[in-house]
Amino acid sequence: MDFRDSPEEAEFRTELRSWLLANLPEGWADRAPEAGRGDFEFLRAWGGKLYDAGYVGLTWPAEFGGRGLSPVYQAIYLEELARLNAPNHPGVIGLNMAGPTIIAWGTDAQKQRLLKPLLSGEEIWCQGFSEPGSGSDLAAGRTSAVLDGDHWVVNGQKVWSSYAHKADWCILVVRTDPEAPKHAGLSYLVVDMHSPGVEVRPLVQITGDPEFNEIFFTDVRVPKESILGAPGDGWKVAMTTLLHERGTLGFALTAGLEGTVNRLIELVRQPGPDGRRPADDPVVRDAVAREWIEMQSLRFTNYRSLTALLETGVPGPEGSMVKLAWSEANQRLTAFAQSLIGLTGQISDDAWWNGYWQYQQLRSRGNTIEAGTSEILRNIIAERVLGLPKGR
Amino acid sequence: MDFAFSAEQEQLRGFAREFLAERYDDVRLAALADSETGTDGDVWPRLAEMGWLDGDLTFLDQAVLFEETGRRPLPAPFFSTMALAAPVFDEKLRAETGAGGLRATLAWAEPGVPQGLLDTAGLSTREADGRITGQKVLVPDGHAVDLLVVTTPEGLYAVDAADATITPHTAIDGTRRLADVRFDGAPARRLADLSALTAIRERAQAAAALEAVGVAQRALDLLVEYARTRQQFGKPIGIYQAVSHKASDIYVRLQEARSLAYWAAWCVDTGDALAGRACLAAKAHATESAVLACEQAIQGHGGIGFTWEHVLHRYYKRAQWLQAFDGAPRTQRAELAAALLD
Known part of the structure; x- marks a missing residue:
C-alpha cells in the first residue's frame, strides 16, 4: 500500500501543473467563481489546446491517438484540473462514453474516421x-x-x-x-x-x-x-458505454467535490451578508468537517477502486457507489452553503459570489437523476454487489 | 500509487478470519461476553504463537488484525495492549508481549476533568520518586491486564497491575469492560514523555476505525443474509426496496469508512504529514457508520434482532463503545474544523 506518486507520476503531475498555469487565461486561478458552464467556444478551443499538449485520451491505446497510460494518470489529470479550478475538455460524452465504445465495438473504418476529431474537440x-x-x-x-x-x-x-x-x-x-x-x-x-x-x-x-x-x-x-x-447487439454495446461512464466517473466527480468543499471553506471564513463569519458557529464547523470527511472518503474509495481496476482490468462496483454518494454530498453541501447566506441567496441580479452557490445548489438536484438515478444505483448495489434478490 | 494490502497481509487476514470464526462462533462469543470476566483466558498464548503480538509487525499488518477482530470480536485485551499501550513500550516490554507474557492497557482518564487522550492539563495523578499516586477511571480492559501504562504530568509510566487497586465495572459491551484504578504509591517505571500520547492517539483512532469497519461489515453481512432468506408475503424481504435500499446505503457508508480507515492506517505506518487529520476523519466516520450499520441491521431483522439471544446487539454495543472512545465523532470533527478553518 502506497499512495505516493511514483517518480514518473510525480513528473507528469508537475509538468501538467506548469502547463495549466502557463496556458489558462491570466488570473484564472484567482478569478471570482461563476455560475453556469460558461462559453462553449472557449471550452472547445481549450479542449484543442489540451489535445495538442497530449492531455486528452491519456488512457487510450496509442494506435487510436491516446498515450496508453494507466488510469492513475487520468486520476492525476482530474485532480490537477480541480486544484486549479481549470475547465475540462468539453467533449466528455465522446471521451468517456462514445470513444471507448467505438474502440471496443467499432470497425477499423469507424475508428479511423471518428476518434481523432473526438479527442481534439473538433467534433462533439x-x-x-x-x-x-x-x-x-x-x-x-x-x-x-x-x-x-x-x-x-x-x-x-x-x-x-x-x-x-x-x-x-x-x-x-x-x-x-x-x-x-x-x-x-x-x-x-x-x-x-x-x-x-x-x-x-x-x-x-x-x-x-x-x-x-x-x-x-x-x-x-x-x-x-x-x-x-x-x-x-444494441443492449450489449450500450452496457459497454455505461460501464465506461461509471468506470471513469468517480475521479472527475470527487475532484469537482474537492473544489466545492474548498469553496465552502472559503465561504465560511469570510463575513456573510449579515457581517457575521459562519466559521464562528460550532454547528457550521461541524458541518464543514463532515463534508470534508465525506469528500476524503470518496477520494480514497476512488484510489481503492483504481487499484482493483489495475489488478483486474474491470471497473469495480465502486463506480456506482461513488456516484451515489457524491450526488447526495453535493446536494447537501450546496444547500448548506445557500443556507449560510439566507435570503440574500434568493437575489439573482448582483448575486452573492456571482450566483455561484445559487447555481450549484439548483444544478445539484439533477445529480441524483442524471447518469443513473439514485434509485437505480441502489438497485445495482443491492442486486449485483450484495446479491439480494431482483425486484423485477 | 497502490491501495492494496500485500499478499502477506492478505494471508494474515485469511488466517485471522478463519481462526476467529472457528474459535468464536456467535454462541461462544455470547457465552464469553456474559461470563464473569468477559475474556477468553486461554487465547493470549495462541495469539503470541500466531505472531499477532510481535513487536515487529508494521501498523499495516496490525490494521488487518484490528479489522478482523471487529468482524469477529476477540474477547481479549488485544486493542488495549497493541493500540493503547504498546506504542510506548521499551524493548523489554515488547519482547515480553511478543512472547505472550504480557497484557496491558492505558490508564489516562480521571474523574471530573476532560477525558480525551490528549487532555492532560487537569491530571492529578502524580509520579514522585518512582511511585505513582492517584485515581484513573474508564480504563479499558483494566481488569484483564498485567500492566498499566499511566499518564501523569511527569510523563507515561508502567505500573504492574498487581500494585494497583482495580475495580471492574459491569459494562454494556461485555467483551470490552472498563475499570476504575487507584494507585497508592505504586512502584512505577518511566516509559515516555507525555508528548508520546499523540502517537498513541493516532494509532488508537486508526485502530478504532478499523475495528469499526469490521463491525459494520459483519452487521451488513447479517442483514443481507437475513434479507435473502427471510420470507414475508411469499417473498424474501430483500426484494422490497425499503429493505434493499437500506442495505445499499449501509454498503456505501461501509466502503467510505473502509477507505478512510485504510488511509489512516497507511498514514500512521509511513508517518505521513496528514496522519493527524486522517485518523480524526477515519475515527469519526467509521465508528458512526458502524453504529448506523448495526441499527439498520437490527431494524431489518425485526423482533429477533432486538433479542438478547441474537448476536447483533453484541456488535451494536461494540460499535457504541468505539464511537464513544476518546470522544464522540463531533469531537473529532471539531478538531478537524479547527485545522481546516482557523
Whole structure:
C-alpha cells in the first residue's frame, strides 16, 4: 500500500501543473467563481489546446491517438484540473462514453474516421439513450430504425441529451426488431447530427440554463454501416458505454467535490451578508468537517477502486457507489452553503459570489437523476454487489 | 500509487478470519461476553504463537488484525495492549508481549476533568520518586491486564497491575469492560514523555476505525443474509426496496469508512504529514457508520434482532463503545474544523 506518486507520476503531475498555469487565461486561478458552464467556444478551443499538449485520451491505446497510460494518470489529470479550478475538455460524452465504445465495438473504418476529431474537440458527441417513455428502463425504448437499401431510416424521439445542441454526432440506441424480446430488438447507431430530419430542441433546466435537449428524428437516413456491433447487439454495446461512464466517473466527480468543499471553506471564513463569519458557529464547523470527511472518503474509495481496476482490468462496483454518494454530498453541501447566506441567496441580479452557490445548489438536484438515478444505483448495489434478490 | 494490502497481509487476514470464526462462533462469543470476566483466558498464548503480538509487525499488518477482530470480536485485551499501550513500550516490554507474557492497557482518564487522550492539563495523578499516586477511571480492559501504562504530568509510566487497586465495572459491551484504578504509591517505571500520547492517539483512532469497519461489515453481512432468506408475503424481504435500499446505503457508508480507515492506517505506518487529520476523519466516520450499520441491521431483522439471544446487539454495543472512545465523532470533527478553518 502506497499512495505516493511514483517518480514518473510525480513528473507528469508537475509538468501538467506548469502547463495549466502557463496556458489558462491570466488570473484564472484567482478569478471570482461563476455560475453556469460558461462559453462553449472557449471550452472547445481549450479542449484543442489540451489535445495538442497530449492531455486528452491519456488512457487510450496509442494506435487510436491516446498515450496508453494507466488510469492513475487520468486520476492525476482530474485532480490537477480541480486544484486549479481549470475547465475540462468539453467533449466528455465522446471521451468517456462514445470513444471507448467505438474502440471496443467499432470497425477499423469507424475508428479511423471518428476518434481523432473526438479527442481534439473538433467534433462533439451527444447521447441518445433516454426517451420520454423510457428513462431508467433503457430497454423499453421505441425510437425505430428500419433498413431501406443502404440506409437505416430512423424515427422517434430522445430526451435529456446533454450537448445535443452543440453535437456533431450521436450515439443512438434504436429498436431494429420490433418482434424480438425487449433487449434483443435493440441496435446501436452512430448518427451524424447534421443529417436532414434531425431536430434539436433545448430544454431549459431549473437553473435556467439550456444544458440538455430533446432530439427528434424524422425519416433520418443513416448509412447502413454506421452501426456498432451487429443488429440486435444494441443492449450489449450500450452496457459497454455505461460501464465506461461509471468506470471513469468517480475521479472527475470527487475532484469537482474537492473544489466545492474548498469553496465552502472559503465561504465560511469570510463575513456573510449579515457581517457575521459562519466559521464562528460550532454547528457550521461541524458541518464543514463532515463534508470534508465525506469528500476524503470518496477520494480514497476512488484510489481503492483504481487499484482493483489495475489488478483486474474491470471497473469495480465502486463506480456506482461513488456516484451515489457524491450526488447526495453535493446536494447537501450546496444547500448548506445557500443556507449560510439566507435570503440574500434568493437575489439573482448582483448575486452573492456571482450566483455561484445559487447555481450549484439548483444544478445539484439533477445529480441524483442524471447518469443513473439514485434509485437505480441502489438497485445495482443491492442486486449485483450484495446479491439480494431482483425486484423485477 | 497502490491501495492494496500485500499478499502477506492478505494471508494474515485469511488466517485471522478463519481462526476467529472457528474459535468464536456467535454462541461462544455470547457465552464469553456474559461470563464473569468477559475474556477468553486461554487465547493470549495462541495469539503470541500466531505472531499477532510481535513487536515487529508494521501498523499495516496490525490494521488487518484490528479489522478482523471487529468482524469477529476477540474477547481479549488485544486493542488495549497493541493500540493503547504498546506504542510506548521499551524493548523489554515488547519482547515480553511478543512472547505472550504480557497484557496491558492505558490508564489516562480521571474523574471530573476532560477525558480525551490528549487532555492532560487537569491530571492529578502524580509520579514522585518512582511511585505513582492517584485515581484513573474508564480504563479499558483494566481488569484483564498485567500492566498499566499511566499518564501523569511527569510523563507515561508502567505500573504492574498487581500494585494497583482495580475495580471492574459491569459494562454494556461485555467483551470490552472498563475499570476504575487507584494507585497508592505504586512502584512505577518511566516509559515516555507525555508528548508520546499523540502517537498513541493516532494509532488508537486508526485502530478504532478499523475495528469499526469490521463491525459494520459483519452487521451488513447479517442483514443481507437475513434479507435473502427471510420470507414475508411469499417473498424474501430483500426484494422490497425499503429493505434493499437500506442495505445499499449501509454498503456505501461501509466502503467510505473502509477507505478512510485504510488511509489512516497507511498514514500512521509511513508517518505521513496528514496522519493527524486522517485518523480524526477515519475515527469519526467509521465508528458512526458502524453504529448506523448495526441499527439498520437490527431494524431489518425485526423482533429477533432486538433479542438478547441474537448476536447483533453484541456488535451494536461494540460499535457504541468505539464511537464513544476518546470522544464522540463531533469531537473529532471539531478538531478537524479547527485545522481546516482557523
